[in-house]
Amino acid sequence: EDQVTQSPEALRLQEGESSSLNCSYTVSGLRGLFWYRQDPGKGPEFLFTLYSAGEEKEKERLKATLTKKESFLHITAPKPEDSATYLCAADILTGGGNKLTFGTGTQLKVEL
C-alpha cells in the first residue's frame, strides 16, 4: 500500500532558527514528490515538485531535496510569515491517471 509519512507533526521555531521537515514515502512507481503550503481555512499553495533523487529546488527561505526514500524541506532563518502547515504528496501513476497521495502535514509555528 502506498504510504506517505511526515514528521514532526508540529514544530515551533524562533525567528531565525533553521530546521528541516521530513517526508518519507513508500510507493510503487513514484512520478514526483510535491510540496505544498497550507494556511488555515485555505487551499494548499504549490511550492515545489521534485522528480529524481538528488534533485534540489529553492524558493526564498525554503529548499526541498529528494532521496530514494524521503524528501526534506529545509527552512533557513524562518520568519513568522512562514507559519503554516506544510504538506508533501507522492505523485503516482494509476490505471485511471496520475493521483497524489498526501502525508498528514507538519504544522509550523515561527515565533518572534
Added chain:
Amino acid sequence: DGGITQSPKYLFRKEGQNVTLSCEQNLNHDAMYWYRQDPGQGLRLIYYSQIVNDFQKGDIAEGYSVSREKKESFPLTVTSAQKNPTAFYLCASRQAAHDTQYFGPGTRLTVL
C-alpha cells in the same frame, strides 16, 4: 483571472439531505480532483477525472458522486449515505502528468 473557483465557501445542511459542491476551472486543465480534509488528517482523494465523461473512484468514494459533463466543471454531490460528511472539501486540477496540481479555496461543509 485564471484559476479554480469553489462555491460556496461555507455550506450548512441538515442530516439526510444531499448537497452539491461546485468546482469550476478556467485553466483548460484536463484532470480534476476532489479531496476531503479532516482535522489532523491529510488530504484524502474522493474522485478524479482525466477527461470529460470519465471519472475514477479515489480512496474514499463511498457516499459521494460526481459528474464531468464539461471540461471546466466537476461538481461533487455529498449524499445522505455519507456517514460523516462534515469536512473541508478541496477541488484541484492539473494539465497533464508531471505538471503542477493546483487547488481551489475549498468549501467547508457542516451537516447539522
